[in-house]
Amino acid sequence: MTPNKKNVNKNTINSIAVIQARSSSSRLPGKVLLPINSIPIVVLAAKRAGNKGKEVLVVTSNDRSDDQMCEELLKNNINFFRGSLTNVLGRIVSALEGYNENTIVFRLTADNLFPDGELLDEIENDFINNKTNYLSCHDADSGLPVGLSVEIMLLKTLRMASRKTNLPYDLEHVTPYIKRVYGDNYYTNYINLNLGNYRATIDNFEDYIDIHKVFHNVVDPVNINWMKLVENLKKIQSNVFAKKPITKLVLGGAQIGMDYGINNLQGKPDFREVSRIIKLSSANGIEYIDTARSYGDSEKNIGYAFLKTAEFKLKVITKLDLPNYSNKFKDKTIVDAFVRKSVFNSCIELKTNKLECIMLHRAEHLYSWDGFVFDSLNDLYDEGYVNHLGVSVQSPDELEEVLKYKKITFIQMPCNIFDYRWEKVLKELNKVKKTRILNVHVRSILLQGLFLSDNIDLWKYANDSNPHIAISWLNSMVIKLNRSSIADLCIAYVRSMSWIDGIVIGMETEDQLKKNLKYFETKFLTKDEVEYVNSSRPILSPKTLDPSCWPTKT
Numbered sequence: 406m407t408p409n410k411k412n413v414n415k416n417t418i419n420s421i422a423v424i425q426a427r428s429s430s431s432r433l434p435g436k437v438l439l440p441i442n443s444i445p446i447v448v449l450a451a452k453r454a455g456n457k458g459k460e461v462l463v464v465t466s467n468d469r470s471d472d473q474m475c476e477e478l479l480k481n482n483i484n485f486f487r488g489s490l491t492n493v494l495g496r497i498v499s500a501l502e503g504y505n506e507n508t509i510v511f512r513l514t515a516d517n518l519f520p521d522g523e524l525l526d527e528i529e530n531d532f533i534n535n536k537t538n539y540l541s542c543h544d545a546d547s548g549l550p551v552g553l554s555v556e557i558m559l560l561k562t563l564r565m566a567s568r569k570t571n572l573p574y575d576l577e578h579v580t581p582y583i584k585r586v587y588g589d590n591y592y593t594n595y596i597n598l599n600l601g602n603y604r605a606t607i608d609n610f611e612d613y614i615d616i617h618k619v620f621h622n623v624v625d626p627v628n629i630n631w632m633k634l635v636e637n638l639k640k641i642q643s644n645v646f647a648k649k650p651i652t653k654l655v656l657g658g659a660q661i662g663m664d665y666g667i668n669n670l671q672g673k674p675d676f677r678e679v680s681r682i683i684k685l686s687s688a689n690g691i692e693y694i695d696t697a698r699s700y701g702d703s704e705k706n707i708g709y710a711f712l713k714t715a716e717f718k719l720k721v722i723t724k725l726d727l728p729n730y731s732n733k734f735k736d737k738t739i740v741d742a743f744v745r746k747s748v749f750n751s752c753i754e755l756k757t758n759k760l761e762c763i764m765l766h767r768a769e770h771l772y773s774w775d776g777f778v779f780d781s782l783n784d785l786y787d788e789g790y791v792n793h794l795g796v797s798v799q800s801p802d803e804l805e806e807v808l809k810y811k812k813i814t815f816i817q818m819p820c821n822i823f824d825y826r827w828e829k830v831l832k833e834l835n836k837v838k839k840t841r842i843l844n845v846h847v848r849s850i851l852l853q854g855l856f857l858s859d860n861i862d863l864w865k866y867a868n869d870s871n872p873h874i875a876i877s878w879l880n881s882m883v884i885k886l887n888r889s890s891i892a893d894l895c896i897a898y899v900r901s902m903s904w905i906d907g908i909v910i911g912m913e914t915e916d917q918l919k920k921n922l923k924y925f926e927t928k929f930l931t932k933d934e935v936e937y938v939n940s941s942r943p944i945l946s947p948k949t950l951d952p953s954c955w956p957t958k959t
Contacts, residue, residue: 419508420460420509421501421504421511422454422513422525423464423497423513424451425493425497425513425579426464426474426514426515427465427470427490428471429470429471430516433609433612433613438473441518441626442623445477446515447463447515448478449518450517450518451463451481452481452483453518453519453521453628455522456521457523457525458522459511459522459525460484462485462500463485464493464500466487466488466490466496475487492577493576494566494567494570494577495567495576497579501560505560506561509558509560510558510559511556511557512558513555514554516606516608517552517605518552518605518607519634520553521628521629524542524631525555527592527594528592529557539557539584539587540558540591540592541555541589541591542554542591543556543592545602546589546601547596548593548595548597548600549595549600550600550606551601551603551604551606552604552607553631558580563579566579566583570582602690603642604638604642605634611684619638651691652691652692653905653907654908655692655695655722655908655910656686656695656911656912656918657694657848657909658696658700658704658707659696659697659911660674660913661679661696661700661706662706673701673702676710679706679707681915683707685919689922692907693721693722693846694719694721695817695909696721696722696723696724697723697726697766698726699724699766704751704754707754708754708755708757711755722761723751723762724763724766724797725764725778726750727747727766740781741781741784744778744781744782745785748760748782748785749790751763752790759789759790760792761793762791762814763785764795764797765779767799768798768803771807783812786812794815795813795844796810798816799951801826801827804818804827804830805830808834813843814842814843815844816844816845816846817847817909818847818848819847820902821850821851821856821895821950822856822898823852823943823950825942825944826947831904844906844907845904845905845906846905846908846909847907847908847909850896850898850910852949853952855867856879856891857891857892867949867952868954874943875945878942878943882894886938889927893924896924897929898930898935901929901930901934
């Protein structure tokens with residue numbers, strides 16, 4: 406350890422702020438030395454944590470990559486300790502050797518500049534008054550932006566964890582074992598701020614630019630109050646993030662992997678655009694992304710985007726890929742091999758060891774091949790490779806059949822403002838939803854963008870011989886129901902259905918996503934408005950409502 410000028414009595418100290426730092430970040434190498442108001446990030450983080458007199462210690466690695474950072478810490482008279490690069494828990498415990506076991510320890514990271522001495526004092530008082538063993542000020546769980554994170558515990562708790570666990574994940578991330586023992590306890594004094602979809606951390610270069618703007622023209626970056634920084638952040642990011650997390654919107658992944666949609670004028674987005682779409686989706690509270698093995702490069706692009714932007718991971722729903730010729734095989738072992746190949750290939754592409762949800766692309770696969778496909782998925786679920794099983798259905802009859810399978814917890818189905826076919830089965834669907842976990846996601850709400858087009862040829866391609874009626878009706882509904890556009894009308898219609906848990910919308914650009922986020926902030930249709938829509942809408946042919954019936958493109 407390199408001492409600061411003032412002496413520290415390790416036996417009498419009450420609390421210490423430990424700042425975890427390293428230079429070898431994979432997403433933004435050397436970020437701890439990037440300047441904010443001409444001050445290296447790691448130095449500014451340490452000075453802000455100690456701006457009310459609290460003792461601060463930077464714990465870094467003994468790897469050569471951290472030599473320059475340590476020189477900066479020395480130059481700025483900041484205490485530091487060097488230890489294992491990978492065993493961060495052991496590094497922190499070693500750094501505090503000789504301190505009293507009842508020392509209160511704050512754990513912070515150098516890429517989060519907002520926490521200051523005043524916030525640490527607040528959290529410490531809560532920790533002491535409530536006599537908890539572990540407390541976390543953690544982003545959305547505390548109502549604060551991502552990066553306004555602080556963990557607090559006693560040193561003896563850290564030492565206990567270091568003795569009890571040797572799991573690499575626990576050692577790298579420091580507190581998972583502690584949370585398993587004592588639970589996730591959150592500091593909630595600011596929960597009503599509801600700022601969990603803003604970003605105050607520095608994980609990539611775009612984040613750095615934002616935080617640079619936050620501190621721009623700040624006269625005293627060391628002592629400015631953390632809440633004033635939050636106000637600056639809100640001004641910078643207010644045009645990016647929704648007013649509250651958008652949980653019902655599901656990001657459609659078909660456009661991410663291929664040219665998809667009858668009205669797609671953009672084509673497949675490049676990787677940078679995919680990354681921006683995923684980042685913005687996650688930051689706005691979107692929980693799921695829907696894809697499939699058959700969606701071209703979709704899984705591959707999603708997995709690569711996750712790898713590059715780790716904090717922006719969405720839960721992935723993907724679909725099983727069975728080759729056309731697999732129906733020739735009746736042997737369970739061979740069918741099982743097809744199923745496992747698809748699941749494990751999805752894991753590889755998505756850079757994960759476990760799938761959130763795997764869906765059958767067709768309801769008939771539940772009982773095809775003597776039920777061997779679903780048996781194999783059940784085995785993979787029992788073996789821990791899958792969290793949820795789902796089925797994509799196309800018709801009310803298929804939905805009724807799927808509802809009988811209690812292990813199915815996700816159902817995806819087409820539904821839109823013209824789709825009258827589901828009314829007869831909704832009563833049974835709602836009955837099942839009251840008795841067990843069942844998430845219903847709807848797709849085709851814009852029918853591949855057809856509803857947004859007044860191109861007569863496109864409508865005729867979709868098997869509508871008299872498209873003027875539907876186009877005229879849509880435009881009239883926008884006016885009568887005081888909606889901003891046809892897209893707003895169609896989205897509001899499905900958002901108004903209480904039985905719908907997720908709405909899948911594919912987007913080729915970040916701008917399209919921003920527009921859709923705005924639509925999800927508008928008011929629902931009233932019950933009377935929904936009834937008016939249902940009673941006045943023209944009846945479209947089932948061959949129009951089902952894109953699989955459209956002519957094959959040549």
